[in-house]
Amino acid sequence: MRLWLAEAAVHLVAEKRNAGQLDIKTGILMNECGRLLHLLARYDEAEQLFRQGLEVIAASEGLEHHAIAGTLHNLGDLMLSQGKMNEAEVALRRSLKMFESNPLFGPVNDRTVGSMFKLGQVLQAKGALDDAEVLFRRAWATQEALSGPDSHGTAAMIDAVAMVLLNKGKYAEATPLYARALATMEKAFGPEHPNVGICAGNYGAALRGVGDIAGSEPHFRRALLICEIAYGPEHPRTGVAASNLATSLLDLGKVDECEPFMRCAVAIDESQHGSDHPETATSRNNLAAVLEKRGELAQAEQEYRKVRKIFQMHMGVRDINYAVATSNLANVLRERGMLVEAEKLHAETLAVFQEVLGPAHPNTIYMRGNHGRTVQLLGGASGGAGHAAVVRSVQTLMAPPINLPTTHPWIQKMTKWLDGAVPPPLPQASQADQINAALAQLAGLGGILGGRLGNRLAKLNAKT
Numbered sequence: 001m002r003l004w005l006a007e008a009a010v011h012l013v014a015e016k017r018n019a020g021q022l023d024i025k026t027g028i029l030m031n032e033c034g035r036l037l038h039l040l041a042r043y044d045e046a047e048q049l050f051r052q053g054l055e056v057i058a059a060s061e062g063l064e065h066h067a068i069a070g071t072l073h074n075l076g077d078l079m080l081s082q083g084k085m086n087e088a089e090v091a092l093r094r095s096l097k098m099f100e101s102n103p104l105f106g107p108v109n110d111r112t113v114g115s116m117f118k119l120g121q122v123l124q125a126k127g128a129l130d131d132a133e134v135l136f137r138r139a140w141a142t143q144e145a146l147s148g149p150d151s152h153g154t155a156a157m158i159d160a161v162a163m164v165l166l167n168k169g170k171y172a173e174a175t176p177l178y179a180r181a182l183a184t185m186e187k188a189f190g191p192e193h194p195n196v197g198i199c200a201g202n203y204g205a206a207l208r209g210v211g212d213i214a215g216s217e218p219h220f221r222r223a224l225l226i227c228e229i230a231y232g233p234e235h236p237r238t239g240v241a242a243s244n245l246a247t248s249l250l251d252l253g254k255v256d257e258c259e260p261f262m263r264c265a266v267a268i269d270e271s272q273h274g275s276d277h278p279e280t281a282t283s284r285n286n287l288a289a290v291l292e293k294r295g296e297l298a299q300a301e302q303e304y305r306k307v308r309k310i311f312q313m314h315m316g317v318r319d320i321n322y323a324v325a326t327s328n329l330a331n332v333l334r335e336r337g338m339l340v341e342a343e344k345l346h347a348e349t350l351a352v353f354q355e356v357l358g359p360a361h362p363n364t365i366y367m368r369g370n371h372g373r374t375v376q377l378l379g380g381a382s383g384g385a386g387h388a389a390v391v392r393s394v395q396t397l398m399a400p401p402i403n404l405p406t407t408h409p410w411i412q413k414m415t416k417w418l419d420g421a422v423p424p425p426l427p428q429a430s431q432a433d434q435i436n437a438a439l440a441q442l443a444g445l446g447g448i449l450g451g452r453l454g455n456r457l458a459k460l461n462a463k464t
Contacts, residue, residue: 022056023060027053031071034047034075038074050071051075064102066098066099066104069099072095073111073114076088088118092122095115113157117156117160139157140154140161152188158181162175162206166209175209178202193230194227194230197241201241207219208247213248220244223241227241235268239283242262242264242265243283246258246261246262255290265286266284284306288328289328291303297335301336304329318352320356320357326349339377342374343374350364350368362397365393366393369393369410373390390414390418391423394411397410398411
């Protein structure tokens with residue numbers, strides 16, 4: 001149905017353009033046609049229509065017409081889907097400002113909330129988590145005032161707040177919010193609606209974050225099934241759902257079962273985005289993890305190097321995605337005995353996590369232990385300091401406010417590095433004291449890390 005509507009709309013736009021009917025109605029039609037093409041993942045065609053629509057509306061009604069705000073919102077959403085975050089931010093900031101100031105809409109309006117939400121997603125993707133959380137909480141409060149606490153719109157905003165909390169490493173706060181959002185979406189739409197699938201996948205991610213890997217699997221399976229029915233087997237959202245399920249299966253040791261889902265995600269991303277797109281790099285990174293798990297280390301190394309290069313090209317070397325790929329490459333090099341290069345890359349990774357997420361984020365703490373393990377294996381004068389960094393990471397992750405259980409994959413992995421011994425709990429101390437102690441331990445670990453961490457201590461920021 002969507003494909004038929006899109007083709008009909010494209011044909012109608014072409015007729016009006018050929019007839020010289022470039023008025024406000026044609027501009028709005030271009031906008032609506034672009035939305036349909038976006039849903040069908042025909043991004044280049046959608047962008048062309050959005051930009052043409054902007055030109056037609058501006059020429060017909062002026063730059064401040066409310067249809068400009070709507071088209072800018074849709075263009076920003078399209079840029080977000082393609083990973084073009086700077087362009088998305090510009091369009092969505094302008095859209096939000098226009099909606100808030102226009103008397104037809106104002107600050108308490110569904111369209112205003114929509115632009116607020118999308119801008120929050122962009123800021124989250126760029127690592128500005130505090131700013132994203134502020135926007136999401138504003139959107140939550142506004143949507144609740146518009147439609148009540150149990151509406152599907154409010155549930156979507158709760159889901160967004162939960163996501164940013166998850167990315168900040170605040171798993172315990174995020175999980176009940178996801179459960180609430182999922183229950184509300186199910187009540188509003190029924191069990192098989194696409195929005196329910198999105199919430200189910202997010203809830204699975206939250207459960208995985210607190211270490212309940214087995215509990216996350218059925219939610220990921222449900223999300224994939226809903227996406228396949230709603231969007232089809234080759235849609236990007238289906239690829240994301242397949243990748244999430246595969247990651248959960250990999251964490252559970254179900255390597256043979258997870259690989260087809262990983263390869264499905266890669267195939268979808270390559271067909272929709274091309275081989276050098278960040279989305280494709282993300283799915284290839286996950287596929288490399290399967291190769292690593294199988295012990296195919298040379299192939300995994302090759303994949304991680306390709307992924308790292310793509311992220312560097314698109315996002316630079318101070319980006320979390322680049323840092324994750326760098327860490328994965330370093331892990332494989334460590335397994336292959338290439339410890340000097342591995343230590344350098346682990347130190348580079350930790351510096352990025354420290355800068356972007358802050359020293360208190362769970363991912364940063366884990367990366368600190370991961371770097372410590374490599375230093376420990378290098379031995380020599382720093383070997384003891386590396387061991388101590390692993391111990392401190394385990395203790396900090398298991399202590400308040402993070403409270404990871406012994407069953408969490410990070411804890412299990414680092415405990416193996418300590419010959420199976422779970423370190424004693426940390427003495428009661430403030431989180432700042434724990435972080436200062438960890439930073440002091442790191443001062444002698446070498447690499448590029450030492451000076452950078454101390455200079456970032458005040459930035460207790462977060463993201464994942």
